[in-house]
Amino acid sequence: MKKLYVLIAVAIASVSFAQDGAPASPYYNGFNWSLTGTALKNALATLTQNKHTNNLTYSEVWDALKHTDLDPANSSNVLLLYGWENGTDANVTNDRSRNKENNGGNNGQWNREHTFAQALGDPDLGQTGPGADAHHLRACDVQRNGSRGNLKFAAGSGTASGAAGGGWYPGDEWKGDVARMVMYMYLHYGTQCLPTFVGLGATATTDANLPQIFLQWNADDPVSQYEDNRNTYLGTTANPYGQGNRNPFIDNPYLATVIWGGPVAQNRWPGLSTVDFEWASTVSVYPNPSHDHINISSDRDLKEIEVVSVNGQIVLKIENPIFVDHNYSIDNLPQGFYLVKLSTENQSMVKKIIVN
Numbered sequence: 411m412k413k414l415y416v417l418i419a420v421a422i423a424s425v426s427f428a429q430d431g432a433p434a435s436p437y438y439n440g441f442n443w444s445l446t447g448t449a450l451k452n453a454l455a456t457l458t459q460n461k462h463t464n465n466l467t468y469s470e471v472w473d474a475l476k477h478t479d480l481d482p483a484n485s486s487n488v489l490l491l492y493g494w495e496n497g498t499d500a501n502v503t504n505d506r507s508r509n510k511e512n513n514g515g516n517n518g519q520w521n522r523e524h525t526f527a528q529a530l531g532d533p534d535l536g537q538t539g540p541g542a543d544a545h546h547l548r549a550c551d552v553q554r555n556g557s558r559g560n561l562k563f564a565a566g567s568g569t570a571s572g573a574a575g576g577g578w579y580p581g582d583e584w585k586g587d588v589a590r591m592v593m594y595m596y597l598h599y600g601t602q603c604l605p606t607f608v609g610l611g612a613t614a615t616t617d618a619n620l621p622q623i624f625l626q627w628n629a630d631d632p633v634s635q636y637e638d639n640r641n642t643y644l645g646t647t648a649n650p651y652g653q654g655n656r657n658p659f660i661d662n663p664y665l666a667t668v669i670w671g672g673p674v675a676q677n678r679w680p681g682l683s684t685v686d687f688e689w690a691s692t693v694s695v696y697p698n699p700s701h702d703h704i705n706i707s708s709d710r711d712l713k714e715i716e717v718v719s720v721n722g723q724i725v726l727k728i729e730n731p732i733f734v735d736h737n738y739s740i741d742n743l744p745q746g747f748y749l750v751k752l753s754t755e756n757q758s759m760v761k762k763i764i765v766n
Contacts, residue, residue, distance in 0.1 A: 451669045457658075491523050491548040491550045492554050492555075493506035493551060508520050508551070525546040526608055540603060546592075557573075562609055564577025585630065586628055586630065586663075592605050592608060592609065593666055594658075598655075616669075622672060625670055628666050662679050693706075698763045698764065700764070702741065708738075712752055712754060713755055715750065
């Protein structure tokens, strides 16, 4: 959910992980944070599945959402996925908040939106297991839910949700939420819930099952307190409708970057890095601050260099750069603050630079 744009550079040379500021740290006790790529994805999948000890019924989800989806500004209401305003026009289908008891199947009420559409699963998600997993079920206006239907998610812009690019754009406030829910479903349910089933566009170079749009949305729209609240509720079995498992991409969106690469997402755990001491000690990006150019020095061959602006736009992407005497130069950079992501075959690090 987009309230403030936060992009934190990670340049900590560490292969171990201490959960600095991370929520629910006991949940991850003993986890091997030196893993990257597919190995990390598989390990998180196992953890997510094993921790899911309380399977909700589809009927119980109604009551679960009255706890998990509460409007932080009005606890009598739930927030409505895809909504963006309240009462400033006659169209109630775009409301952002509604009384939590006004649920059902009639116009003007809210119902249960399967962010990962039921019918798009292979097989169909049904109303048990993935079809009743509250991590991807959200309160949504009945008519707006119907308008989305089984449309796949597609690129768009602006506060309003709606049909776009042959699919459905969730709105600027909700696109990060959607991305993290889709990646969670992929993690937990594997081939039944491939992200390509619900997303349009080119796929990640590291995983043909993951449309790049979800990695971009995950980076563009940082986690909100609302997402944290519902994640913590569902992750706690002591709660009446807690499932016992968490969405790790809400806990730290940067985990998606470590697994799949792509746009650098918010790192909520400053100790998490995919860089080892040996390599980090040989890498430098200089001068910093700089005037229109930077030099990159590394004793290892790089697979890719990405220069990302402070608002998350990829300014420059260089694949298989050719180094001369372990050095590579980038010229004609406009003034600004940048994150420079350096990737080898299986590791990456991010440096921050200023160009004056």
